[in-house]
Amino acid sequence: MKVSRIRMLRGPNLWSRHTALEAIVDCDPSERAIDQLPTFEVKLRERFPQLGFMRFSGKTEIVSLAHVIEHAALDLQAQAGCPVTFSRTIQTSDVGVYQVVVEYTEEAVGRMAFDFALALIQAARDEAPFDLATALSELASLYEEVRLGPSTGSIVDAAIAHHIPYRRMTEGSMVQFGWGSKQKRIQAAETSDTSAIAESIAQDKELTKNLLHAAGVSVPHGEVVTSADEAWRAAQAIGGPIVLKPKDGNQGKGVVANIRSEEQVRAGFEVTQAYGRQTIVERYLPGQDYRLLVVGNQLVAAARREPAQVIGDGVHTIEQLVALENKNPLRGDGHATALTKIRLDAIAISTLAAVNLDIAYIPKMGERILLRNNANLSTGGTATDVTEDVHPDVAASAVAAAQMIGLDIAGVDILCEAIYKPLEAQGGGIVEVNAAPGLRMHLQPSYGKGRPVGEHIINMMFPDGDNGRIPTVAVTGTNGKTTTVRLIAHLIHETGLRIGMTTTDGVYIEGRRIDTGDCSGPKSARNVLMHPDVDAAVLETARGGILREGLGFDRCDVAVVTNIGEGDHLGMNFIHSVDDLVTVKRVIVQNVSATGVAVLNAMDPLVVKMRESCPGDITFFSHDPTHPVIVAHRAQNKRVVFFDGTDIVAAKGTEEIHRIPVKRIPMTNQGLLPFQIDNAMASVGAVWALGLPWSAVSSGLATFDASANSAPGRFNLFEYRGATVVADYGHNPDAMRALVDGIQAMQPKRSHVVISGAGDRRDDDIRALTKILGNAFDHVILYQDQCQRGREDGEVLKLLQEGLVGTTKAKHVQEIRGEFLAIDTALEQLEPGDVCLILIDQVEEALAYLASKVKA
Numbered sequence: 111m112k113v114s115r116i117r118m119l120r121g122p123n124l125w126s127r128h129t130a131l132e133a134i135v136d137c138d139p140s141e142r143a144i145d146q147l148p149t150f151e152v153k154l155r156e157r158f159p160q161l162g163f164m165r166f167s168g169k170t171e172i173v174s175l176a177h178v179i180e181h182a183a184l185d186l187q188a189q190a191g192c193p194v195t196f197s198r199t200i201q202t203s204d205v206g207v208y209q210v211v212v213e214y215t216e217e218a219v220g221r222m223a224f225d226f227a228l229a230l231i232q233a234a235r236d237e238a239p240f241d242l243a244t245a246l247s248e249l250a251s252l253y254e255e256v257r258l259g260p261s262t263g264s265i266v267d268a269a270i271a272h273h274i275p276y277r278r279m280t281e282g283s284m285v286q287f288g289w290g291s292k293q294k295r296i297q298a299a300e301t302s303d304t305s306a307i308a309e310s311i312a313q314d315k316e317l318t319k320n321l322l323h324a325a326g327v328s329v330p331h332g333e334v335v336t337s338a339d340e341a342w343r344a345a346q347a348i349g350g351p352i353v354l355k356p357k358d359g360n361q362g363k364g365v366v367a368n369i370r371s372e373e374q375v376r377a378g379f380e381v382t383q384a385y386g387r388q389t390i391v392e393r394y395l396p397g398q399d400y401r402l403l404v405v406g407n408q409l410v411a412a413a414r415r416e417p418a419q420v421i422g423d424g425v426h427t428i429e430q431l432v433a434l435e436n437k438n439p440l441r442g443d444g445h446a447t448a449l450t451k452i453r454l455d456a457i458a459i460s461t462l463a464a465v466n467l468d469i470a471y472i473p474k475m476g477e478r479i480l481l482r483n484n485a486n487l488s489t490g491g492t493a494t495d496v497t498e499d500v501h502p503d504v505a506a507s508a509v510a511a512a513q514m515i516g517l518d519i520a521g522v523d524i525l526c527e528a529i530y531k532p533l534e535a536q537g538g539g540i541v542e543v544n545a546a547p548g549l550r551m552h553l554q555p556s557y558g559k560g561r562p563v564g565e566h567i568i569n570m571m572f573p574d575g576d577n578g579r580i581p582t583v584a585v586t587g588t589n590g591k592t593t594t595v596r597l598i599a600h601l602i603h604e605t606g607l608r609i610g611m612t613t614t615d616g617v618y619i620e621g622r623r624i625d626t627g628d629c630s631g632p633k634s635a636r637n638v639l640m641h642p643d644v645d646a647a648v649l650e651t652a653r654g655g656i657l658r659e660g661l662g663f664d665r666c667d668v669a670v671v672t673n674i675g676e677g678d679h680l681g682m683n684f685i686h687s688v689d690d691l692v693t694v695k696r697v698i699v700q701n702v703s704a705t706g707v708a709v710l711n712a713m714d715p716l717v718v719k720m721r722e723s724c725p726g727d728i729t730f731f732s733h734d735p736t737h738p739v740i741v742a743h744r745a746q747n748k749r750v751v752f753f754d755g756t757d758i759v760a761a762k763g764t765e766e767i768h769r770i771p772v773k774r775i776p777m778t779n780q781g782l783l784p785f786q787i788d789n790a791m792a793s794v795g796a797v798w799a800l801g802l803p804w805s806a807v808s809s810g811l812a813t814f815d816a817s818a819n820s821a822p823g824r825f826n827l828f829e830y831r832g833a834t835v836v837a838d839y840g841h842n843p844d845a846m847r848a849l850v851d852g853i854q855a856m857q858p859k860r861s862h863v864v865i866s867g868a869g870d871r872r873d874d875d876i877r878a879l880t881k882i883l884g885n886a887f888d889h890v891i892l893y894q895d896q897c898q899r900g901r902e903d904g905e906v907l908k909l910l911q912e913g914l915v916g917t918t919k920a921k922h923v924q925e926i927r928g929e930f931l932a933i934d935t936a937l938e939q940l941e942p943g944d945v946c947l948i949l950i951d952q953v954e955e956a957l958a959y960l961a962s963k964v965k966a
Contacts, residue, residue, distance in 0.1 A: 111175050112136045113228070118217055121632055122701045123660035124694060128196050128213040131183070131220045135176040135208045142206055143172045150234060157240040158182065158230055160189050174199070175231060176208035182227035183212040183220075190249035192219055216256045222249055254442075259283055261298045261549035264564030272568055274578045275664050277636065287571065288578020289663075290610065290644035294571045299519050300546040301571060308516030309545040313358050315390055318515060318543050325514040327507050328539040330525075332392025338379045344391040345375045351394035353541075354378040356385035366457065367483030368394050374464060381457060395525035395539055399485035401493070402500065402522040403552055403563060404512040406570040409505040411552035411561040412497045412529065417482040418452045418490030422473025428462070429454060429469040432481070441490075448554040452490035457482060493551035495558030496529055503532040511543050519567060521547025581607070581646040581800050582639075582663060584698040587672030587711075588691075589845045590789045591630075591650050593816070593824045594672055597777070597793040599648040601810035605802055610644035614652065615822060615953065619643060631655025635662025646800075653694045661701060668799045669698040669724075670709045670792050674716040675844035676878075692716050702726040707799035709792055712739040712750075729799060731791035733784065735759070749798065751791045756781075758791055760798055768804045770794070770811055777816040782855035783825065785848035786816070818961065823953040825852065830964035832942030834858070837950050837960055841868055842875065846882040849947060854886065859943030863887040864936045866895040866929070866951055867906045876906060877913035884917025887947070889939060891924045893932035895951040930959050937963060 115134040123130065144150050155161055164173050164181050171177075177199045184197040196213040214220025226245045233240035258266060262283040269276050269287050277286045284297045295302040300309075311317055319329045331348060334357055335341045345352045354375070355365040364385035366378035375391075382389040403411040420431035432452050435441070441449040452458075454469060458481040462468055473479050485491040504524065512520035526538025533539055552561045572578050581602070585595045592613045599611045599618075611618040612634040617625035619641055625634065630652035638647050639662070651661065674688055674695065699708045699720045711717045712730035718739055721728045731751040732740045740750050747763035757769040772781040775790055790811060797807055818826040823839030834856065840849050853861060863883050867876040883890060892910045894903075907925055914920055926932040929951055936946050950956035 111138070111141050111231075116221075116224070117658060118214075118220070119211075119660040120217070121660035121662055122664065122697060124656065124697060125198055125211045126196050126213070127664075127701070128194075129215070129217070129220075129660075130196070130211050130213045131224055133179070133210045133212075133224065134202075135179060135210050137174050137176055137206050137208065139206065141175040143174060144178060145173075147235070153237060154178065154182075154230070154234040157234055158185070158242055161185050174208060176210050178231055179224070179227045180210045180212055182230050183210075183224045186223045186226050186230075186245065186249060187212075187214065187219060190219070190223075190246050190253055192216070192223075192249070192253055216253055218256050219249060219253045222252060256281060258285075259298065259550075260448075260553055262296065264549055264553050264562075265296055265299075265567050266564075268562070268564035268568040269578075271565075272572065272575075272577060274568065274572060275639075277640070286640065287568075288580075289582070289639040290580040290647060291608070291642055292576070292578045292580055293640070293642065294578065296567075296571075298546050299521075299549055299567070301518060301567070303518050303571070304545065305516045305518075311515050312517060312520070312543050312545040315355065315357055315359070315542060316388075319392075321514050322511050322540055322543070325510055327511050327514070328533040330393040330395050330539050330541060332390055334388050335379075335391055336388055338376045341379045341389060341391050342372050342375050345370075345372075348391070348393050351396075353390075353392050353394045354382050355390050355392075356382050357388035357390050358386045363489075364457075365484040366460070369464065377460060381460065392541075395537065395541065397525050397527040397536070397538060398529070400496065400524045400526065400529050401547070401551060402505070402508040402524060403547060403549070403561075404508050404517075404520045404522060405563070405566045406518060407509060407513070408566075409500060409508055410497075410566040411563050412495070412500045413493040413551045413555055413558075414496050414529070415485035415487065415551065416492050416494075417480050417485045418458070419478055419480050420452075420473070422475055422477035422479065424472065424475040427470050427472050428467070428479055428481075431473070431479075432469075448550060449492065449556065450488055450490050452481060454481070457489075487548065487551050492556035495552070495555040495561065497552075497561055499530045501530050501532055504529060507533060507540065511540050515543050517543065517545055518570065519547065520544065579667075580639075580644065581668075582666045583646075583648045583668040583670065583796050583800070584651045584661075584663070584666040585649065585670040585672070585792075585796075586651045586653070586695045586698050587670075587717075588675050588842065589840070589848065590672040590785060590792070591652070593777075593786070593789045593821055594670060594792050594796075595648050595650045596821050596824075597789060597811075597814055598670075598796050600814050601793060601797045601802060601807055602646045602648065602800065604806040604810040604813075607645035608643055610638035610641055610647045611649070612638055613650045628652075632659045632662030639663060651698050653691065656694050656697050661697060663701075665701045665703045665706070666698060667703060667706045668709060668796045669702045669706070670796050671695060671699065671711060671717045671720060672788065672792055673711050673714050673844065675714065676842070688716060692720070696720045696723050699724045707749075707795075709751075709795035709799065711788070711792070712737050712743075727799075729795040731788070731795050733787065749795070751795045751798070753787050753791060758787070758794060760794060760804075767798075768807070770808055774808070775811045775814075777811075777814055777825075779827075779852070779856075783852040784855075785852065786825065818957045822957055823950060825849075826957065828960055828964040830937060830946075831940055833940035833944040833946060835937070835940075835960065835964055836945065836947045837957060838947065839953055840949060841879075842871075843878045843882060846879055850882060850886040853945055853947055856945050858945035860889065860941065860945075861887045862889040862891070862936055862939065862944060862946035864891045864893065864932050864946070864948040865910065866893045866932075866949070867910055868895075873909055876909040880910045880913030881917060884914040884920040886919060888919060889922045889924075889936075890914065890920045891926055891932050891936050893926040893929055895929055929956060933959060933963070 117132045119130045180197045180199045187194045194213045198211045200209045287294045322329045351368045353367045364382045399415045436451045441451045508522040521544035523542040527536045552563045599609045612629045614628045616623040617629045630650040635649045700723045704725050706726040708724040709729045712732035729749040735752040760767045772778045778786045826837045828835040
């Protein structure tokens with residue numbers, strides 16, 4: 111058994127909407143049915159008893175080792191606590207080669223589980239041991255390490271419930287919600303709207319207290335000191351119990367509370383010094399410790415916190431009781447669990463010493479031993495929900511405190527006897543205001559019900575039902591994708607929106623190219639959707655990116671499929687037929703939003719069939735207004751776009767909504783280029799779905815520039831010595847037929863074509879190009895391009911020559927080595943009235959070379 115390739119599908123893909131690992135697994139004949147491996151399954155289940163069923167009732171599928179990998183990788187993740195349910199194994203057209211697909215929620219965990227699955231199978235085959243406990247422990251540990259913490263996770267879950275797209279930006283807790291100009295970002299409970307100045311103020315506890323006092327909020331009296339002598343003098347001036355805490359501390363670190371004596375003050379001061387040079391000495395407020403969570407301008411949750419403590423049983427020491435309590439599965443390190451482990455550190459020992467105890471003391475049955483005077487969950491405390499008990503005046507004070515500091519999300523710490531009474535009447539007060547507060551005490555309190563604080567944060571960030579999405583159009587097909595993308599982008603831009611666009615020749619933001627090369631994959635799409643200056647996105651979505659990584663978005667508003675025809679790039683990546691190609695291309699249709707639209711070519715039966723996969727509505731376009739698909743769709747009062755011989759017509763049912771004469775669309779060359787009319791119709795259908803005003807559509811079609819500068823390699827026209835030169839990047843049989851129709855409509859005196867072939871196509875596909883062209887052009891120049899893509903020298907030229915055998919029109923055929931020499935040779939042969947089609951390979955270089963030779 112050999113694993114030849116692993117891909118991580120990070121977006122909706124060929125198999126599902128789940129993120130998934132896809133592996134190519136090659137099994138030798140003995141591995142294609144585990145029934146041929148005596149006792150293998152018994153040995154496998156001895157090592158992994160939790161492995162689920164691999165045979166399903168009513169199915170006769172033979173279980174291979176590839177299927178075993180699938181089930182083992184999925185079940186290992188599930189046993190480690192990962193929420194995964196989907197997997198699949200598919201026999202490819204190559205005998206013994208399988209595609210294994212396994213869902214993951216965290217990429218690193220999915221890879222590790224797959225590796226453990228391979229090791230498990232090998233152990234079963236070799237009758238060697240497999241340490242299941244260690245494997246599950248490592249998977250669970252990695253999952254806890256890399257997954258989002260409870261605070262961030264709750265906000266992400268709320269966003270998902272509101273259909274707001276999100277993207278994790280780092281391995282930590284920084285997440286982007288929404289797309290383009292409507293995006294927001296968070297890091298834990300801190301948002302992109304959180305003021306850095308407000309955070310700085312909250313960090314400075316003395317400044318915070320002064321501001322709150324100025325706002326009329328009850329706060330404890332105190333001062334800042336820098337020495338133990340100053341601390342003792344301040345304590346004496348305050349009188350009564352005091353609290354010492356670092357001026358710039360957080361999470362209760364370095365806080366020493368409820369102390370009186372000089373010895374305690376001096377010892378406490380030394381503790382605070384580990385967290386900063388300045389220490390606050392303030393009056394100790396008796397009572398309970400409460401954390402109030404303010405989001406925007408409202409109190410959304412409140413919890414009573416109790417310090418880390420143990421309860422005596424008359425048998426165990428304090429140290430032993432702490433160890434026992436830390437075995438509680440709810441307690442863990444950091445913030446991944448509902449509770450944090452209790453620490454027997456210097457502060458705990460000092461707290462015990464203050465009441466003349468140490469860790470060796472054996473508390474009596476039921477005796478309560480406090481290990482800290484502050485009640486932060488991060489130091490082992492517990493929380494009880496009291497949201498419904500908060501007095502309105504207390505809630506108003508908390509909101510006023512957050513707004514005085516300037517925080518959109520704030521954790522307000524209050525000390526008072528009863529949260530259901532006003533603060534001043536009971537001598538209580540606000541002791542801290544925290545930026546980026548932890549949310550887990552409100553999500554999963556030790557006692558009481560959890561509060562939907564993530565929901566409140568999302569509602570603040572995206573009010574009034576906003577989902578953070580920008581208009582998003584995905585375009586795929588065999589031919590015409592790039593021109594359609596560019597035209598749709600141009601039409602949307604007519605409305606004043608800023609456009610982000612991906613194509614096979616780059617990524618463009620507001621007309622400026624920010625990346626070059628083939629950018630029709632998911633990475634480029636994600637980059638556009640991340641850009642803050644993008645109000646709408648138009649994304650060319652090629653099959654390669656879908657196969658390699660899935661889509662770069664969770665769903666789109668509009669999916670456009672230009673055509674399938676005979677397809678292209680067949681024979682690669684297990685895509686051997688046009689039906690296989692349809693399965694890939696329709697992924698964008700499957701991921702149209704429920705309120706979105708798929709714009710489909712009614713003339714292509716393979717495209718028409720995709721309507722069955724669309725969650726939203728369908729708009730069909732066609733050259734023939736009487737086509738049965740168009741007629742039936744109109745009969746259902748649905749939208750169609752068609753060409754009636756003079757105008758492009760947008761209609762809904764029997765009503766004609768808008769007409770656009772093709773002679774007012776320059777890219778159609780006075781209506782002589784059918785394939786450009788198709789591209790225009792597809793674009794009209796897309797922007798109609800987005801609700802663009804028809805005035806913008808008409809003006810945009812009239813002003814779209816299809817020249818080499820704006821649409822390189824897409825039927826770019828040049829004039830040379832009275833002849834017309836057409837440069838195009840077409841490279842498949844369907845493209846050739848469309849180009850032939852366009853050239854013939856121009857009624858040339860003599861026709862010329864310059865062509866090479868891509869070496870990574872099948873032999874028959876290369877031959878088909880010149881078979882079409884040899885029946886349409888008088889002069890044919892064959893050239894060998896710069897990159898043969900795995901072919902031997904001269905092999906592509908030989909295949910092109912074979913395609914010309916038996917053709918009827920080509921009178922003169924030449925072979926040239928080099929693209930530019932082929933261009934020069936063709937130009938020298940041109941006479942007035944001739945038309946020359948040059949099928950370029952190096953798009954930018956060839957266009958620049960042509961521009962230097964001819965008049966554009």
